[in-house]
Amino acid sequence: MMKKMLRFTIAETSDLVFEGLAAVIGKIGAEYRISRVKEIHQLVNQVVAERPDVLVVNMAFIGMDSPSGLRTRLNRSELILVGLVTELRDMQHMQGFDETISLFDESRQIEEKISRLTPREAGAGDSEKSLSQREKEIVSYVVKGFTNTQIAEKLCLSKHTVITHRRNIATKLQVHSSAGLTIYAIMNKLVKLEEVKGKGGLSA
Amino acid sequence: MNTKMKYAENDKMSALVCQNYYMLFVLSRFGIPMGFGESSIGEVCRRNGIDTRTFLAVVNMNLNGETGSKEIEKVLIPEEIVRYLHNSHEYFLDYRLPSIRTRLLDAISDKDQHDVAVAVMRFYDDYVAEVKKHMQYEEQTVFPYIRALVQGKAGKDYHISIFRKQHNQIESQLTELRDILLKYYTGKTGHDFNAVLFDIFTCAEDLRQHNALEDVLLVPLIERLEK
Secondary structure (H helix, E strand, C coil), X not given: CXXXXXXXXXXXXXXXXXXXXXXXXXXXXXXXXXXXXXXXXXXXXXXXXXXXXXXXXXXXXXXXXXXXXXXXXXXCXXXXXXXXXXXXXXXXXXXXXXEEEEXXXXXXXXXXXXXXXXXXXXXXXXXXXXXXXXXXXXHHHHHCCCCHHHHHHHHCCCHHHHHHHHHHHHHHHCCCCHHHHHHHHHHCCCCCHHHCCCCXXXXX | CCCCCCCCCCCEHHHHHHHCCCHHHHHHHHCCCCCCCXXXXXXXXXXXXXXXXXXXXXXXXXXXXXXXXXXXXXXXXXXXXXHHHHHHHHHHHHHXXXXXXXXXXXXXXXXXXXXXXXXXXXXXXXXXXXXXXXXXXXXXXXXXXXXXXXXXXXXXXXCHHHHHHHCCCCXXXXXXXXXXXXXXXXXXXXXXXXXXXXHHHHHHHHHHHHHHHHHHHHHHHHHXXXX
C-alpha cells in the first residue's frame, strides 16, 4: 500500500524532548519529514509556510491558548493537532486535540498513536482503484451541471448517498473541483464536450 | 533546491543562484540582470536600486520557509515588499501564465483529442481569470491601503486582517490541473508536453511561495504598523 509522505511540525523548546520525539517518529518506518518551531511567535507563520499534516505542540508552549483557539488561528481545518504533555498537571487541558502524547508514554505507544492518526488518508489504499459504474454515472451528471438533488432523483438514490459517492470520487481521483472532473470525464469519454457546461474554444 | 543556509549581504550573488537556481525567478521579479561577476548580494542590490534587506528576507523565506521573526520585521520597508509583490503580479499575469498557456495549447493540440484540449484550456483560462481577480484585489485595495497607512493617511474602514481572512491558496487549482494531466491524460505526449508540465510544477510552487510571502512577511508587518 502506498502511503503519502507525512509532514510533521513539532513545537517544542527543549532540544532533548524534540530530538527524542523525532527519533521515535523516525522509527515508524513510513516516510516522514520533521521540522521544528522553537519560538512561540513563529508558530503560526511556520505552520502557514510549511503546511504540515501533523502539528505536535507542547501544552506549555502554547500557554493560555486552547487547542480549538489555536486551530482557529491556524485556519487549517484538516491539520492533525497532537498535544505533547511534559507535565502531568497539563493532562486536564488536553481536550480539543486529535491525540495526546505524554513524556511518560513508551515509544511503542507513541508509534501506535501516530500510526492511528494516518487513517485520515485512508483513501490512499483504494486510490488506485478506478471508479465504479455508479460513480462514473454520477461524474457524468455532475459535469453536465446537475445538482445533487437532481442526480438523486435521476438515479433513485437518496441525496445523502449521492454526496457520499461524490466524496468517494474526489478521494479516489484526488480531483476536487467540478471543472477538474470535467476534464477527467472527457478524457475518459464519460461525456461529450457538447454535453458539459462552459464556453471557450481553442483560441491562441 | 534547498540548501538550509541563510544568506547574508556579503555572500556572492552568483553563489546564491548556483546553489538555488529557482532563485532565478526571484531575481527576475526584482529586475536584477545577470552578469554579476564576483559581486556580493549587497553590491548587486545597491547597483540595481533594490533594498538589500528586503531582497534577503524574500530569498531566505523562499529557501528556508524562514518567517517574520521580530528582527527581520523591524528592518523591512513595507513599500519595498509591495513593490516586489506588484512586480510579481505583473510577472505572473503578463508573462508566466500566458507563456504556459501558449505552450500548453501547443502540447495538447492532438487532433484526436480535440475535446480534451478544449476542456483543459477552459479550465486553465478560468483559473487564470481567478488569479487575475485575486491579484487585482491586492493591487486595487490592499496595496493602496498599505501605501496610505505608511504615510499615515489610511482610513478606518480597512484593515489587513480583512485581507488575512479571505486570502486563499492561489495555486491549488493549478496543482489540480497538473495532477489531472499527470494521472489521467490519455493523448499523445512528448517533449513539449513534459516541458510544459514541468513549468506548471514550478509555477505552482512559485505561486505558493508568492502567497506565503504575503501571509508570512507582509501581513505581520502591516499588523504591527497598524498598532
